[in-house]
Amino acid sequence: MxxxxxxxxxxxxxxxxxxxxxxxxxxxxxxxxxxxxxxxxxxxxxxxxxxxxxxxxxxxxxxxxxxxxxxxxxxxxxxxxxxxxxxxxxxxxxxxxxxxxxxxxxxxxxxxxxxxxxxxxxxxxxxxxxxxxxxxxxxxxxxxxxxxxxxxxxxxxxxxxxxxxxxxxxxxxxxxxxxxxxxxxxxxxxxxxxxxxxxxxxxxxxxxxxxxxxxxxxxxxxxxxxxxxxxxxxxxxxxxSLLRMAMGAAERALDTLVDEGHLTSKLDEMQHRADLYDLMDYEGYNHFDTSVFNFTVAR
Incomplete structure (x- = not known):
């Protein structure tokens, strides 16, 4: 945390x-x-x-x-x-x-x-x-x-x-x-x-x-x-390197939005919300003070 x-x-x-x-x-x-x-x-x-x-x-x-x-x-x-x-x-x-x-x-x-x-x-x-x-x-x-x-x-x-x-x-x-x-x-x-x-x-x-x-x-x-x-x-x-990778992915995502109007075809390339929450240790904040953070991470 x-x-x-x-x-x-x-x-x-x-x-x-x-x-x-x-x-x-x-x-x-x-x-x-x-x-x-x-x-x-x-x-x-x-x-x-x-x-x-x-x-x-x-x-x-x-x-x-x-x-x-x-x-x-x-x-x-x-x-x-x-x-x-x-x-x-x-x-x-x-x-x-x-x-x-x-x-x-x-x-x-x-x-x-x-x-x-x-x-x-x-x-x-x-x-x-x-x-x-x-x-x-x-x-x-x-x-x-x-x-x-x-x-x-x-x-x-x-x-x-x-x-x-x-x-x-x-x-x-x-x-x-x-x-x-x-x-x-x-x-x-x-x-x-x-x-x-x-x-x-x-x-x-x-x-x-x-x-x-x-x-x-x-x-x-x-x-x-x-x-x-x-x-x-x-x-x-x-x-x-990581910035170049991230910016390349961002550019491709924006191109997809222009061409397709949505990002459904890019979902497999994205970090899942559950993985992002895990990396940020949302659960640790939840255990620290349930009156402030009280939620369940969806998988």
Missing amino acids: LYAQTPAAEKRRLFRERLATGELLRFPGAFNPLSARLIERKGFEGVYISGAVLSADLGLPDIGLTTLTEVAGRGQQIARMTELPAIIDADTGFGEPMNLARTIQTLEDAGLAGTHIEDQVNPKRCGHLDGKAVVDADTAVKRIRAAVDARRDPNFLIMARTDIRAVDGLDAAIDRAKALVDAGADAIFPEAMRSLEEFAAVRAAVDVPILANMTEFGKSDLFSVDQLRDVGVNIVIWPV
Whole structure:
């Protein structure tokens, strides 16, 4: 009923313990709080909260238009709905190093298990689009140092994302990753890798966990969990996949309404009301206070 029973600090501790085992952890992207609960129910190890999804939720492109308040607020709504750890995309940190320090503490207070900070120039753009620009190494390092210095809970994961592969190549990405680890990054997110061999090269270069972004229609091939595990990846995200699936289904449903005037032909594709109520734990609310909620879920 209501929100997760596991306190945020305990989620972080358990997440860091599991990450330290070296196993591959699967973090599908949640596009709203209810989808985070579904991710948990299906047996995944964590929830990812994408900046691209947060932007799309507002009808905006992923070019750095969202604010810290918007991101932290939506992140809290999603993270508190699941017992799983949630990692959130914080873009370039929402400002200069002092702003970034505030970002970290705000995300801690919102109950997130970790975040990643990227090395793009503001205004940033989606990591799989052309025309990106990255900051110099000194600026990238200062961002991570500010994040690490601001953190109050040592288990809050600070991940450094580097987009330099698409700008200056793999060797530059490896050099940047090493510098970010030296600055205190707990994990590395090498964006837009082109092959399993490139992931393996980053894995060999740093002694912290690495993340693979398996976003559709991007620069990276869509490698399987087993393939990524075999080259030493520790976290894999599918950041926008569930939103894309949901929006595709919504578009098809609207087309059906236009063509047929009803959705009878789509009933088999819908989540049944009983399953929705079960996911939201209607019965738990009913048991909590029958004077407020008193009903039977129809099957």
